[in-house]
Amino acid sequence: MSYIPHTDADRRAMLAAIGVESIEELFDAVPEQYRFPHLALPEPLSEMEVLSELYGLQAANASVQDFSLFLGAGAYHHFIPSAINHILLRGEFYTAYTPYQPEVSQGTLQAIFEYQSMLCALTGMEAANASHYDGATSLAEAIIVAINEARGKRRKIVLSAGINPQYREVVRTYLQGQDVTFVGDDRVRTPAELLELVDDQTAMLAVAYPNFFGQIEDFTGLADSLHSQKVLLTLVADPIMLGLFKSPGELGADMAVGEGQPLGIPLSFGGPYLGYFACTKQLVRKISGRIIGETKDNRGQRAFVMTLRPREQDIRREKATSNICTNQGLMALAAGIYLSLMGKCGLRTVANLCYQKSHYAAREIDRLPGFSVDWSKPFFKEFMVRCPRPVAEINARLLEDYGIIGGYDLAQDYPDRANTMLLAVTEMNTREEIDALVAALEEIAS
C-alpha cells in the first residue's frame, strides 16, 4: 500500500522541470558502489492484509480484555474515559508537531498550558514542564537539575531503594558520563536512615510516594532537614494517589516527578507513557524540556508560547543541560483531558476506589492460611503479600487455571523478598474479581 500520490505523468513533468531523466540521477552524490542496495524485507501487504496479521499478533498477548489484572509495579490499569481517545484522534492535534509557530499552534500550546496548570494543582508545585519521556527519565532530569543547581560542586545523589528499580537503572545510565555518585539504594532504608547518608557533597535526595512496595513512608521533617543542608528533595509520586493524599508541595518537595500513565494512558506494553515533571519556581530556569507560558499577541489577545527557550538544545547547543527536544505531547494532552474529565470530585473518587478495593483485597488475602499482608505502613493501591510458595509458581496457576494475572514477584529486584508478591488493585477490579483472586489463592495454596 502506497501513500505516494504521483502519477506517471506527474513524475515525468517533475523530472523535466528538474532537468533529469530519472529519479536515480538525483542521487549522484551517493558513492556509486553503495548506491541502491537491495532491501531484504517481506513483500508489501494491503491494508486489510496487514490488519489481519496484526490481529493475529495481538491475539497472542494476554491483554486486560481477557484477564483480570492485579499487576502494577510501575504501570497501572485505570479507567480511561472514551472521550480521551476521541480527542486524541483529532488530526489537528496528533498530526501537528512541536508548536514552534504559535500563531497556528494555539491548540497544542493552550492544552499544554492547562496540563501544566493541572499538574501544578495536583502536585502542589508552582511550575511544571510539558513532560519528559516517562517517570524514569523525568527522575534522571531532576538529578541533572540538582547537580546544576549546586553548580556542579555537589555530585552525590541519595536514592531510596523504594524507587522503582527500573528508574534507578535509568538514572545510572543517564549520568554514567558525568561523575555522579549514587548511594542509599543498596538496601531498603527508612527516610531517617537515608538522611544519615546526606553530607555536604549531596545535591539531592529522592524518595517514592508511595514507594515501589505501595507504602506511604513517613517524611516528617525530611524536607526541612534537607533544605537546612542545601540539599534538594525530589518525590517520585503516583498521580492518582495525589487525588486524595497530601501533595509533594505540601511535603516540602523541590521537584515532583513520576509516571503520568495512570492519567488516561493505556498500558500499551510500557509506552508511550508520560514523564511528568513539576518543581518550585526557584528551579524553573534550571529545568529542561518544553515549558509553555502565557503572553499576549500583537492584537492584545491572550496567547500561549514556548518560553525560557534559551535553556534548550537547539539554541544553547553543547551548553544545554539536556538534549531533549520533543516531549510526550500527545500523552500530556491525554492527561490534561483525563484531569479535566475527572476533575476535583472524580479524581478523589478514583483514588478512594483504589484505596477501598486494595484494602478489602488485602484483608481478605491476609485471612488465608499461608498468606500474610505487610501492614507495617499505610498503603494506597499496592501492597505486599508473603506467599506460601514462589510467586512465579502461583502466578502461573492463576493465569492458566483462573484467568487472573497475579502480582509482581518482588524477588526479581529484591532478593531478600522471596515469595513476596506485590499486588495492585485499582477501580478496574470489581469485587467479584477480587473475591475470585482470593478464592484462587486459597485453592492454589492448599
Next chain:
Amino acid sequence: MKLEPLIYEISVPGRCGVRLPEVDVPTTDLPQDLLRAELDLPEVSEMDVIRHYVRLSHLNYGVDKGFYPLGSCTMKYNPKVNEDAARLPGFAGLHPRLGIDETQGALMLMYYLQTWLAEISGMKGVSLQPAAGAQGEFSGILMIRKYHLDRGDGKRTRILVPNSAHGTNPATTSMAGLEVVELPSDENGDVDLAALRAACDDTVAGMMITVPSTLGLFERHMLEVIEAVHGCGGLMYMDGANMNAMMGVLKPGEIGFDVMHYNLHKTFSTPHGGGGPGSGPVACNEKLLPFLPGPIVAEIEPGDDEQPPLYGWHMPEKSIGRVKAFHGNFGMLVRAYTYIRENGGPGLRDVSYYAVLNANYVLALLRDTYHVPYDRFCGHEFVMEGRWKDAPGIHALDISKRLMDYGYHPPTNYFPLIVPEALMIEPTETESKETLDAFAETLKTIAREAHENPELLHEAPHITPVGRVDEVLAAKQLVLCCVPIPDWAEQPPTLSTQSA
C-alpha cells in the same frame, strides 16, 4: 476565529465529567492525617470537555489539515491504519511486566521490527528502547564512550560535530560527559576535510554527522570523512533524522557508520503528536552490539515447521544500561511495523525516491526567486535564504508568517545556523504535484509582496487566530500555571505522614 477560554474558566463547582461506580466492598477508614485539604482541578461536564478540546483543535494546524513542509521534521501523512493497529486490545491493553509467554505477539512484532531496521540501515543489531531521536542519539554516544573505555582507552573524550548539526548533537555529547569539537563546512556545504583531518587524533571518540546533511545535501566526501575518523581510532555516529532520503538508496552500515538512530516519527510515519511521543531506535554494527541499551528482543528457542520461535529478552553483555522504563514507546513500534509491512522493500525505496523528487522539484521551481546557497541536487529537503538585497528589512520569519495567511505551515526557520535567514523546506513524498505547484506559486507571490508591500509581511499573519506573540513578555512574566499554588512555607506545619 474566536479564542477559547481556559478549562478553569468554564469550571462550575459541583460538575464532574465522568461517572464512576460505587464502592462495592466493605469500606476502610481513610488515614485522615495523610489526606490533602484542597484539590484545585476543573469541574466541567463531559460535553464541556469535548467542546473545549475540539475548539482548541481548531486553533491548530496539522498534516491532516494541509501542507506542512517543516524541514528536518518529515511531516508526511500519518496513515489511519496505524492508529487502529496501535489501539488493538492485545497491544493497548498489554501490561509491560507480563512474562514472555504472555507477550509473544508483542515480542515477535518487536523482533521483526529490530530485524527490518537492521536491514534498512545495513547494521547488525537494533535496540527499540529509546523514546525519541534525542534519546537514541544519547544512547549511541554512550555506546561509543563505553566502547573506548572497555578497551582501556580513557583518553578519547572528544566528539567531532559539523557546524551544520542539529542542536541535539552537541547537547547529547555534553550530556554524555564528552567534549564537542565543532567542524567548519567548506564552501560547498560539505565537511571541511582539511579541518577534519587536523582534528583527528587519539583523543577523538567519534564523529556525529547527519546524512543527508541538515542542508539537505549528500556529503560528497562521505567515504573520506569516515576513513579519516576511523583512521584515528574514532567511531562514526550517523544522525538518522534524515533517513527519509536514504531507504534503499544507501545503507549507513555498509559505508562504515558504526552506530545511528532512527526517528520512527519521521521516516516511518508515526504521528508527531504535537511534539511527541516519538521513538528513536538505535542501530549499530558488530563492534558495538554488546553495548546496545537493553534489554532487546531475541529468539531464545528456535522454531520449527509447527511452532514459531520463542522470543524473549536479552541484555547485551556490556550494555550502557536501560535508557527508559519498560520496552520503549511500544505503541509507536506497532505503527512503524504496520508502515514497513505495507511498503516492503521496493515501497520504502519509492518513499525515498519520491521524497527526494519532491524536494528537488520545489527547489527547481524556486531557485530563480530565492537564493539557494548550496545549489545542487538536494536530498529530501533543501535550504534557501529568506532575504533579498533589494528588499531590506525582510526576514525569513516574515516569509514564514505570511505563508500562514495562505494556509500553509511554514518551513523550519533559522536552521541550520550556517545559512543566514534559512528557510528549510521538506515536502515529503506524500504530497502531490498540485500541492507543490501551489506552494511554490505562493512563495513567488510572497517574494513579490516582499518587494512591493513589505508591511504585508511584517504584519503577517493576518488571518490566524492570534497574531505574532510577545515572547519577551512570556519570559518576563513567566506565567506557567493558572492555578494559585499555596505558599507551603506559610502553611501550618504539616502533620506526620505516619498513620496513627
